[in-house]
Amino acid sequence: MTHMNTFKLNNGIAMPSVGLGVFQSSPEDTVQAVTAALAAGYRLIDTAAAYQNEAQVGEGIRKSGVARNAIFVETKLWMTDYGYDEALHAFDRSMGKLGIEKLDLYLLHWPMPTQFERTVQAWRAAERLLAEGRTRAIGVSNFSLQNLDDLIARSGVVPAVNQIELHPYFAQRELRAAHQRLGIVTQAWSPIGGIARYSATAGKDPLNDPVVKDLATIYGKTPAQIILRWHLEHGVAVVPKSVRPERIEENFAVFDFRLTSEAVAGIDLLDIGARGGPPPESVDDHSFPIKIED
Helix, strand or coil: CCCCCEEEECCCEEEEEEEEEEECCHHHHHHHHHHHHHHHHHHHHHHHHHCCCCCHHHHHHHHHHCCHHHHHEEECCCCCHHHHHHHHHHHHHHHHCCCCCECEEEECCCCCCCHHHHHHHHHHHHHHHHHHCCCCCEECCCCCHHHHHHHHHHHCCCCCCCEEEEEEEEEHHHHHHHHHHHCCEEEEECCCCHHHHHHHCCCCCHCHHHHHHHHHHHHCCCCCHHHHHHHHCCCCCCCCCCCCCHHHHHHHCCCCCCCCCCHHHHHHHHCCCCCCCCHHHCCCCCCCCCCCCC
Protein backbone atom coordinates (compact mmCIF):
# COMPACT_ATOMS: atom_id res chain seq x y z
CA MET A 1 0.00 0.00 0.00
CA THR A 2 2.77 2.41 -0.89
CA HIS A 3 0.48 5.05 -2.32
CA MET A 4 -2.50 4.22 -0.10
CA ASN A 5 -5.06 4.74 -2.83
CA THR A 6 -7.69 2.90 -0.78
CA PHE A 7 -8.37 1.84 2.79
CA LYS A 8 -10.16 -1.40 3.62
CA LEU A 9 -13.24 -0.94 5.80
CA ASN A 10 -14.16 -3.37 8.57
CA ASN A 11 -16.56 -5.25 6.28
CA GLY A 12 -13.95 -5.67 3.53
CA ILE A 13 -15.12 -2.80 1.30
CA ALA A 14 -12.36 -0.70 -0.28
CA MET A 15 -12.80 3.06 0.22
CA PRO A 16 -10.70 5.60 -1.71
CA SER A 17 -8.33 7.45 0.59
CA VAL A 18 -8.87 10.85 -1.04
CA GLY A 19 -12.27 12.24 -2.02
CA LEU A 20 -13.97 15.50 -2.88
CA GLY A 21 -15.96 17.20 -0.14
CA VAL A 22 -18.83 19.50 -1.16
CA PHE A 23 -19.65 21.13 2.19
CA GLN A 24 -20.75 24.73 1.52
CA SER A 25 -20.45 24.22 -2.24
CA SER A 26 -23.37 26.01 -3.85
CA PRO A 27 -25.66 23.94 -6.09
CA GLU A 28 -24.36 25.72 -9.19
CA ASP A 29 -20.73 25.08 -8.20
CA THR A 30 -21.26 21.49 -7.12
CA VAL A 31 -21.95 19.99 -10.55
CA GLN A 32 -18.76 21.33 -12.11
CA ALA A 33 -16.71 20.52 -8.99
CA VAL A 34 -17.82 16.88 -9.11
CA THR A 35 -17.17 16.55 -12.85
CA ALA A 36 -13.75 18.21 -12.45
CA ALA A 37 -12.85 15.90 -9.58
CA LEU A 38 -13.86 12.75 -11.42
CA ALA A 39 -11.94 13.93 -14.50
CA ALA A 40 -8.87 14.46 -12.28
CA GLY A 41 -9.03 10.88 -10.99
CA TYR A 42 -11.07 11.16 -7.79
CA ARG A 43 -13.34 8.22 -7.14
CA LEU A 44 -14.98 9.31 -3.88
CA ILE A 45 -17.54 12.10 -3.45
CA ASP A 46 -18.67 13.11 0.04
CA THR A 47 -21.95 14.98 0.51
CA ALA A 48 -24.75 15.20 3.08
CA ALA A 49 -28.46 15.86 3.23
CA ALA A 50 -27.73 19.05 5.17
CA TYR A 51 -25.42 20.35 2.41
CA GLN A 52 -28.50 20.55 0.19
CA ASN A 53 -26.54 19.65 -2.94
CA GLU A 54 -27.13 15.90 -3.21
CA ALA A 55 -29.06 16.37 -6.46
CA GLN A 56 -26.17 18.31 -7.97
CA VAL A 57 -23.70 15.62 -6.86
CA GLY A 58 -25.81 13.08 -8.71
CA GLU A 59 -25.95 15.32 -11.77
CA GLY A 60 -22.18 15.75 -11.72
CA ILE A 61 -21.68 11.99 -11.51
CA ARG A 62 -23.96 11.41 -14.50
CA LYS A 63 -22.29 14.15 -16.53
CA SER A 64 -18.80 12.84 -15.78
CA GLY A 65 -19.06 9.77 -17.97
CA VAL A 66 -17.41 7.71 -15.23
CA ALA A 67 -19.23 4.45 -14.51
CA ARG A 68 -21.33 4.58 -11.37
CA ASN A 69 -19.77 1.40 -9.97
CA ALA A 70 -16.34 3.05 -10.17
CA ILE A 71 -17.39 5.88 -7.83
CA PHE A 72 -17.66 5.70 -4.05
CA VAL A 73 -20.57 7.92 -2.97
CA GLU A 74 -21.18 8.83 0.66
CA THR A 75 -23.87 10.98 2.21
CA LYS A 76 -25.05 11.74 5.73
CA LEU A 77 -28.29 11.62 7.68
CA TRP A 78 -29.23 14.93 9.28
CA MET A 79 -30.24 15.10 12.94
CA THR A 80 -33.82 16.24 12.35
CA ASP A 81 -34.35 12.86 10.66
CA TYR A 82 -33.00 10.75 13.55
CA GLY A 83 -35.29 7.98 14.69
CA TYR A 84 -35.94 4.62 13.00
CA ASP A 85 -38.74 5.34 10.52
CA GLU A 86 -37.52 8.90 10.02
CA ALA A 87 -34.05 7.69 9.04
CA LEU A 88 -35.42 5.15 6.54
CA HIS A 89 -37.50 7.90 4.93
CA ALA A 90 -34.53 10.28 4.84
CA PHE A 91 -32.37 7.64 3.18
CA ASP A 92 -34.96 7.20 0.42
CA ARG A 93 -35.06 10.97 -0.02
CA SER A 94 -31.28 11.21 -0.33
CA MET A 95 -31.17 8.37 -2.82
CA GLY A 96 -33.86 10.03 -4.90
CA LYS A 97 -31.92 13.28 -4.97
CA LEU A 98 -28.66 11.52 -5.80
CA GLY A 99 -30.41 9.48 -8.47
CA ILE A 100 -28.64 6.25 -7.56
CA GLU A 101 -29.90 2.82 -6.55
CA LYS A 102 -27.21 1.84 -4.04
CA LEU A 103 -25.09 3.97 -1.72
CA ASP A 104 -21.51 3.20 -0.77
CA LEU A 105 -21.40 4.76 2.71
CA TYR A 106 -24.14 6.22 4.91
CA LEU A 107 -23.11 8.29 7.93
CA LEU A 108 -24.94 9.73 10.93
CA HIS A 109 -23.92 13.40 10.77
CA TRP A 110 -23.64 14.12 14.54
CA PRO A 111 -24.04 12.01 17.68
CA MET A 112 -26.68 14.20 19.39
CA PRO A 113 -25.85 12.95 22.92
CA THR A 114 -28.72 14.89 24.52
CA GLN A 115 -31.16 12.80 22.43
CA PHE A 116 -29.10 9.66 22.10
CA GLU A 117 -32.07 7.30 21.93
CA ARG A 118 -33.01 8.88 18.59
CA THR A 119 -29.38 8.51 17.49
CA VAL A 120 -29.47 4.79 18.36
CA GLN A 121 -32.74 4.31 16.49
CA ALA A 122 -31.27 6.04 13.44
CA TRP A 123 -28.26 3.70 13.64
CA ARG A 124 -30.56 0.68 13.79
CA ALA A 125 -32.21 1.93 10.61
CA ALA A 126 -28.76 2.23 9.04
CA GLU A 127 -28.02 -1.36 10.11
CA ARG A 128 -31.19 -2.46 8.31
CA LEU A 129 -30.17 -0.57 5.16
CA LEU A 130 -26.80 -2.33 5.30
CA ALA A 131 -28.38 -5.75 5.81
CA GLU A 132 -30.71 -5.16 2.86
CA GLY A 133 -27.78 -4.19 0.64
CA ARG A 134 -29.03 -0.66 0.02
CA THR A 135 -25.75 0.75 1.27
CA ARG A 136 -22.39 -1.03 1.18
CA ALA A 137 -21.17 0.39 4.50
CA ILE A 138 -22.40 2.53 7.40
CA GLY A 139 -20.56 4.88 9.72
CA VAL A 140 -20.74 8.05 11.76
CA SER A 141 -19.41 11.59 11.76
CA ASN A 142 -18.22 13.80 14.61
CA PHE A 143 -18.52 11.04 17.23
CA SER A 144 -16.30 11.22 20.32
CA LEU A 145 -14.90 8.05 21.86
CA GLN A 146 -17.67 8.12 24.47
CA ASN A 147 -20.28 8.49 21.72
CA LEU A 148 -18.75 5.52 19.89
CA ASP A 149 -18.64 3.36 23.02
CA ASP A 150 -22.28 4.20 23.81
CA LEU A 151 -23.41 3.37 20.26
CA ILE A 152 -21.41 0.15 19.92
CA ALA A 153 -22.75 -1.07 23.28
CA ARG A 154 -26.29 -0.83 21.91
CA SER A 155 -25.86 -2.06 18.36
CA GLY A 156 -24.73 -4.98 16.28
CA VAL A 157 -22.51 -3.22 13.75
CA VAL A 158 -19.34 -1.28 14.57
CA PRO A 159 -19.18 1.88 12.41
CA ALA A 160 -16.89 1.43 9.42
CA VAL A 161 -15.88 5.10 9.39
CA ASN A 162 -15.89 8.08 11.73
CA GLN A 163 -15.56 11.32 9.77
CA ILE A 164 -14.14 13.97 12.10
CA GLU A 165 -12.52 17.39 12.09
CA LEU A 166 -8.81 16.69 11.77
CA HIS A 167 -5.87 18.81 10.68
CA PRO A 168 -2.34 19.60 11.93
CA TYR A 169 -3.63 22.03 14.58
CA PHE A 170 -6.27 19.54 15.78
CA ALA A 171 -4.76 16.09 15.39
CA GLN A 172 -7.14 14.04 17.58
CA ARG A 173 -4.46 11.50 18.56
CA GLU A 174 -6.51 9.70 21.22
CA LEU A 175 -9.56 9.33 19.00
CA ARG A 176 -7.46 8.08 16.09
CA ALA A 177 -5.86 5.49 18.37
CA ALA A 178 -9.31 4.37 19.50
CA HIS A 179 -10.44 4.06 15.89
CA GLN A 180 -7.47 1.83 15.16
CA ARG A 181 -8.29 -0.35 18.16
CA LEU A 182 -11.95 -0.62 17.13
CA GLY A 183 -11.26 -1.22 13.43
CA ILE A 184 -12.80 2.12 12.36
CA VAL A 185 -11.29 4.11 9.49
CA THR A 186 -10.69 7.79 10.31
CA GLN A 187 -11.84 10.19 7.60
CA ALA A 188 -10.91 13.85 8.00
CA TRP A 189 -13.15 16.76 7.15
CA SER A 190 -11.44 20.14 6.93
CA PRO A 191 -8.18 18.18 6.50
CA ILE A 192 -6.18 21.21 5.37
CA GLY A 193 -7.47 23.25 8.31
CA GLY A 194 -9.84 25.60 6.53
CA ILE A 195 -12.34 25.48 9.38
CA ALA A 196 -9.72 27.02 11.68
CA ARG A 197 -9.65 30.17 9.57
CA TYR A 198 -13.31 30.95 10.37
CA SER A 199 -13.41 30.07 14.05
CA ALA A 200 -12.04 31.13 17.41
CA THR A 201 -8.63 30.07 16.14
CA ALA A 202 -8.77 32.53 13.25
CA GLY A 203 -5.30 33.35 12.01
CA LYS A 204 -4.10 29.84 12.84
CA ASP A 205 -3.84 28.59 9.29
CA PRO A 206 -1.82 25.37 8.84
CA LEU A 207 -1.15 26.31 5.21
CA ASN A 208 0.88 29.29 6.43
CA ASP A 209 2.74 27.45 9.17
CA PRO A 210 6.53 27.75 8.71
CA VAL A 211 7.03 24.01 9.29
CA VAL A 212 4.56 23.13 6.53
CA LYS A 213 5.90 25.80 4.18
CA ASP A 214 9.48 24.62 4.68
CA LEU A 215 8.49 21.04 3.90
CA ALA A 216 6.65 22.23 0.78
CA THR A 217 9.88 23.83 -0.42
CA ILE A 218 11.93 20.73 0.38
CA TYR A 219 9.55 18.35 -1.39
CA GLY A 220 8.63 20.65 -4.27
CA LYS A 221 4.95 20.42 -3.31
CA THR A 222 2.32 22.88 -2.12
CA PRO A 223 1.54 23.27 1.59
CA ALA A 224 -1.87 21.67 0.98
CA GLN A 225 -0.25 18.63 -0.62
CA ILE A 226 2.13 18.29 2.33
CA ILE A 227 -0.75 18.34 4.82
CA LEU A 228 -2.86 15.88 2.84
CA ARG A 229 0.10 13.54 2.55
CA TRP A 230 0.61 13.83 6.33
CA HIS A 231 -2.92 12.49 6.79
CA LEU A 232 -2.28 9.58 4.46
CA GLU A 233 0.95 8.69 6.25
CA HIS A 234 -1.14 8.37 9.42
CA GLY A 235 -3.67 6.12 7.67
CA VAL A 236 -6.33 8.85 7.60
CA ALA A 237 -8.69 9.29 4.64
CA VAL A 238 -9.39 12.87 3.53
CA VAL A 239 -12.20 14.76 1.79
CA PRO A 240 -10.79 18.22 1.00
CA LYS A 241 -13.32 20.70 -0.37
CA SER A 242 -12.81 22.97 -3.36
CA VAL A 243 -14.79 24.21 -6.32
CA ARG A 244 -11.74 25.42 -8.27
CA PRO A 245 -10.58 22.87 -10.87
CA GLU A 246 -6.91 23.70 -10.41
CA ARG A 247 -7.17 23.28 -6.63
CA ILE A 248 -9.17 20.07 -7.03
CA GLU A 249 -6.36 18.67 -9.19
CA GLU A 250 -3.70 19.86 -6.75
CA ASN A 251 -5.40 18.17 -3.81
CA PHE A 252 -5.38 14.83 -5.63
CA ALA A 253 -1.71 14.97 -6.64
CA VAL A 254 -0.48 13.39 -3.41
CA PHE A 255 0.27 9.83 -4.48
CA ASP A 256 3.68 10.36 -6.09
CA PHE A 257 5.68 11.08 -2.92
CA ARG A 258 6.06 10.02 0.71
CA LEU A 259 6.96 12.06 3.78
CA THR A 260 9.81 10.83 5.96
CA SER A 261 9.00 9.83 9.53
CA GLU A 262 10.88 12.96 10.63
CA ALA A 263 8.68 15.18 8.45
CA VAL A 264 5.54 13.52 9.81
CA ALA A 265 6.77 13.98 13.39
CA GLY A 266 7.49 17.65 12.70
CA ILE A 267 3.90 18.23 11.60
CA ASP A 268 2.63 16.20 14.57
CA LEU A 269 4.23 18.77 16.88
CA LEU A 270 1.95 21.50 15.47
CA ASP A 271 -1.08 20.09 17.30
CA ILE A 272 -2.48 22.74 19.66
CA GLY A 273 -5.93 21.24 20.14
CA ALA A 274 -7.52 24.01 18.05
CA ARG A 275 -10.97 22.70 17.20
CA GLY A 276 -12.66 24.89 14.59
CA GLY A 277 -16.10 23.27 14.57
CA PRO A 278 -18.43 22.76 17.53
CA PRO A 279 -17.70 20.04 20.12
CA PRO A 280 -19.98 17.00 19.59
CA GLU A 281 -21.54 17.23 23.05
CA SER A 282 -22.91 20.70 22.26
CA VAL A 283 -24.71 19.79 19.04
CA ASP A 284 -28.33 18.73 18.64
CA ASP A 285 -31.09 19.21 16.08
CA HIS A 286 -31.77 22.71 17.42
CA SER A 287 -28.17 23.87 17.01
CA PHE A 288 -28.43 24.24 13.24
CA PRO A 289 -31.88 25.21 11.96
CA ILE A 290 -31.67 23.14 8.79
CA LYS A 291 -34.82 21.58 7.34
CA ILE A 292 -34.41 18.89 4.72
CA GLU A 293 -37.23 19.04 2.20
CA ASP A 294 -38.57 16.03 0.33
